[in-house]
Structure formats: C-alpha cells, structure tokens
Amino acid sequence: MSDLSGVHSQVFRPLPDVLRADAIVDRLSTAISLGLLRRGEQLPVENQLTAMFGVATATVRDALQTLRNQGIIETRRGRSGGTFIIGSPRPNLDALRERLLNLSMAEIRDMEDEQVATAVAAVRLIIGRAFPHDIDRLERIARAMGDATTTESCMRADSRFQSELAVLSQSERLLATQMRLLTESIEIMWSVLTVESDKEWTMNDHVVIVAALRNRDLLAAERAVHQHISRDFYRLVAARLDVLYPIGPTHE
C-alpha cells in the first residue's frame, strides 16, 4: 500500500536515538553471547560502525560507552589501539522475560515455523552435500553439550550445533537466516530452559538428528529437527502462559 500518511508512517517513523543505541548494544551483546564476535576481536572503528548501523556518531558512542561500562569492550590508545571485546555479556534476565511476555502465541508459533523451515532445508542440503567427516564434526559439536554445566554454556553449545547445521548446508544465505533466528530466539529459549531438566533431551535430540544425517535418511532427519524444535517451543509457550495466566493445565 502506498498510504504513508497514517499507520504506515507510524511503522516507518525514525527510531529515537536512545532506542537505536539500545538496539546496537543488544545486537553486539547477542553476537558476543553466540560467539559470532569473539573475545579479543577488534570492533570496526567508530565511523565504520556509524556507517554500517546507519546512525549518528553520538548514537554509536552511547552504545559503546554502555558496553564499556558493562566490561564487555575496552578501548586502547596508541599504535595498536582500537576497541576490543574483553568480556561476555551477562544475560539480562529481566529484559529476556519482558521480551518473552511480549510475544503473542501467533508470533511464537511463527518463529517456530521459520526455524522448522530453515532447519528442514538445512538437513535436506546436508544429506546431499556433507561428507562423513562433516557428520563426525557435527556429532562432536552435538556431544559437547554433555560438558556444559551452566545455562550459558548449554546455550552456547545449542547455538553452536544449530549454526553448524547451516554451515554444513554450504549455503551462505541459509547461514545468515539461521544466525538471525538464533539472535532473536536462543537467549529467550534458554531463559526458560535449565541445565537440570533440559540439557539431556536437547543433546539427545541433536544426536538423533546427527544419526539420521549419517544414515542419509531425509524423512527421519526432517522428523527429528521438527520434533526437536517443537519441544523447544512447547517449553517456551508453557513458560509464557504460566506467567501471564497462572491457572492452567497441569502437566506432570
């Protein structure tokens, strides 16, 4: 629709600077949590960030200052100076809870749909493209969750497995989609999952996916990724509804 006067103008109105700075902080923090940006890595210089994010210099400065105050980045002066990643963000549980409660049932289901679509496409490509040693590698990544002792390390192992699925598909676009999905959902997901009750089945599900891929069994692989993602989202729905509408079905 070409109507930019009313509702549409609301959609496309410029973001306030404060929100943009927050968005940059969130984006960088999540990327660091997921391991997309690594400790020791140097961030692009200020005017590059300004251009890449499409915001004012002051906005980038605000965002960097926030990350500096949180001990996540550090700026060094001198010849080998620059801004470096020095720490991992602590998950902001209040913000994650807020984001979860704000998702509607329809949005949660839609997020699940896109994850299923992406994962099913990935396993289909993997069966056509991966070598046995790729599957070995995927299996090591899947089993690495066994060593995880904290929610954050479970989340990283989960994220690692999911991104490797896209990596083995050999599709750059699929990997980009998968990273976007992980960025928006994996922290919320692990804010409701726990090491004690969810690490085992998550790892088992991943191992089942790997086995189906090893057998080059497309139907089994599709079923396994679908079932795994459904389990994740079943937990997410339960967590949200239990907070918003506490009376409800009791699942033993």
Add this chain to the structure above:
Amino acid sequence: MSDPIGDLGPAARAIGKWFATIYDDLHIMAESSESELRDSRGTKAVVTERDLRAVQPAAAAFLSSHEIPMAAGIVVGPGVIENKDGSIDFWRRSDSGTTQRIVFNLSPDDPGFYDFVTYEWFAEVVATGKPAIQGPYLDYAGMDKYILTAMVPLSLDGVLIGTAGCDVEVRELERVIMPILRTIPGDAALVSKFDRIILGNSGRFLVGNRVVTLPKDAIRQDVPGPELGLQLVAAPPARHF
C-alpha cells in the same frame, strides 16, 4: 481424582458471550450503515463511492465501544454501486483517537489486487445471508496481519449488497480468550468450524494448526451465541513429548 478435563460449559459460555457482544454490535453497525447509505444516496438511482464514506460514524461508533477489534466497516459487492469493482470502506483507529480509512487495491489488473469476493468472510455471508467468521488467516494485501474477520450481512432496501464487520488481530484476541481457556484444567483450544485452532491453552494446540487427530478421551463443546460453528476441544493434559 478430579476430572482431568473439567466441564467445558462455563468456558464455552464465556467465549460465546464475548462473541455475542461483538456480533450484536456488528448488526447495529450494519443497520446504521444502511440508514446512512439511504440518506446519502437520496434520490439518486445508484449508490456512489461518495455515499459509502457516510458510514464512517457507524464504524467509529463500533470501534469506540470495542477495544479488541483493529478495524471495522462495510464491504459492498461488485455491481451494486456506481464503481463496478465494489468497495471496501474499512476504518481503523489512529493514534490521535480518530479513525482512518484503509486503502485497498480493488482493480483486478493491478499488482496487489485484493480479490475480496473470493474470501470466506464475503462469499459465505453473501451466499447464506448469515453471520460468519474467518480465520485465523494472513490477510495479505489487506490488513497484512494475522487476523480473524467477523462479518454480518449488509442490506439496502431489503436487498443484500455486501457485508459489515470487523478485523481482529490474533494477538489482541488472546487478551480476552486466553484467560478463559486457562480456566480449563485439560489441554484445550477454541477452534473454527473447520477445526482450525484459533487459540490453545498450551503448546499442544498452537494457533493456526488444524486439529487432525484427537485422543479417544477428548471432548468437544459447541460455543453458544452467534452461529459461527466455533467449538471448544479439550483433552486430558499431557506433555507434548
């Protein structure tokens, strides 16, 4: 041991009561739209597009008394008015508290053509002369949202000329329906007459999915009120895995 599903009657009645207030007011909106149209047309032979704009107060009145629906108005079929393509006069709330007319593309040759006569909410109501509800569906090229559309027949001088109704975002509907569904101790869902899930009280019944199989001990209950074919389905609570 307590009943694992419980009596669905109270929840069905509560849901039916909410839909009844919506449909009662849609009928009122249709009637006042008809009288606005008649006055605006006056002695002219046909209704013009300009006449249709006269129904805005009826839509605004509906929206001001219901906070869940996002838009309301009337839809007139092709061949009824001066414009051969028909017309959609739907209004939504704007931030300033007034209403704003929504633009639809009704020219068949244009990209983004909104072929409304093929939608259930139009075809069914015009064919049967009875209220109907469609959804949840993605209203592409229309509201571009995931919605339900509630419609009642619209007449002029005793002739059915289209529909009057409202759109409800699934997101907003959740606010009234979920608290009711959550009083049911089993896994339960409100479903459309085609068994498409409108909302469920757990991850077992997700909005948009079809209820294809149910366990033997599942029960169903018609939602009273306007005859829309809505039902509650419920099964003893079980983890999905």
